[in-house]
C-alpha cells in the first residue's frame with residue numbers, strides 16, 4: 001500500500017496538471033456516484049491535498065472529491081486523448097484541455113461538501129499529518145507526549161493514523177530502526193529522550209522518503225550502494241524487507257516478526273530493548 005510520501009508525490013503530480021484548471025469533463029464511473037459529477041462540472045480546481053493515505057481534490061464550488069486508494073488504486077496522468085496501458089478498471093477521470101488525471105481500481109471515492117468533509121469518518125480521526133507543510137517538529141514532539149498514547153506499543157502506534165498520519169509499514173520499521181527502538185515496548189515505557197528521538201526521526205525520515213523517492217536508508221550510504229551496482233530495492237531501506245540480510249551498521253542479520261498480521265523488520269543488535 002502506498003504510504004504518505006507516495007500519496008503526496010501522487011498529489012504533486014496531479015496538482016501540476018489540475019490546480020487552477022477548470023476541467024472540460026469530470027467522469028465518476030462507479031455506480032451510485034455517476035449523478036454526483038454534475039456537482040463538479042464547470043468548476044475550477046483549487047488544489048490537490050493529501051490527507052494521510054487519502055487524496056482530496058478541492059473545487060471552487062465548495063465540493064471536494066475524496067479518494068482513498070486502499071490496496072489497488074492507482075492514479076495516472078496522461079496527455080489528453082491517451083490511455084495508459086493497464087488492465088485495471090477506470091473509476092474516475094478528470095479531463096482538462098491538455099491532460100487527463102485517471103484513477104483506476106480504487107473503490108473508496110466520494111463527492112463531499114465542506115460539512116461532510118469535516119465529519120468524514122476517515123479524515124476526522126487523523127492525527128498529526130507528518131508531511132503537511134504546516135506541521136512542525138514541535139507538533140510531532142507534543143504528540144508523542146500525549147497521555148492518550150502511552151499504553152500502546154510502538155509497533156501499533158506507528159500504524160495508527162490517529163497518532164501520526166501518513167505512516168505505513170515500511171516507514172514503521174525504518175523509523176524504529178533509525179531511532180534505535182524496539183517495536184514491542186509501549187510509548188510510556190521509553191524515556192523522554194527516546195520519545196523525542198522517535199518524534200524527530202518520524203518527522204525527518206518521512207520527509208526524506210517524500211523528497212527521495214521512498215529511500216529511507218542513509219542517503220550517502222544509498223548513493224554509495226547504488227554506485228556499487230545495487231538495485232533500488234536493495235539499497236532503499238535500512239531493514240524493511242531485508243530479513244536475513246546483514247544490518248548495514250553492525251552486520252547482524254535483520255529479523256522479521258508479524259505484529260497483527262503485518263511485518264516488522266528490525267536489527268536485534270541495534271534495536272535491543
Ligand SMILES: [Zn+2]
Pocket residue numbers: 247248249250251252267268269270271
Ligand atoms: Zn544493526
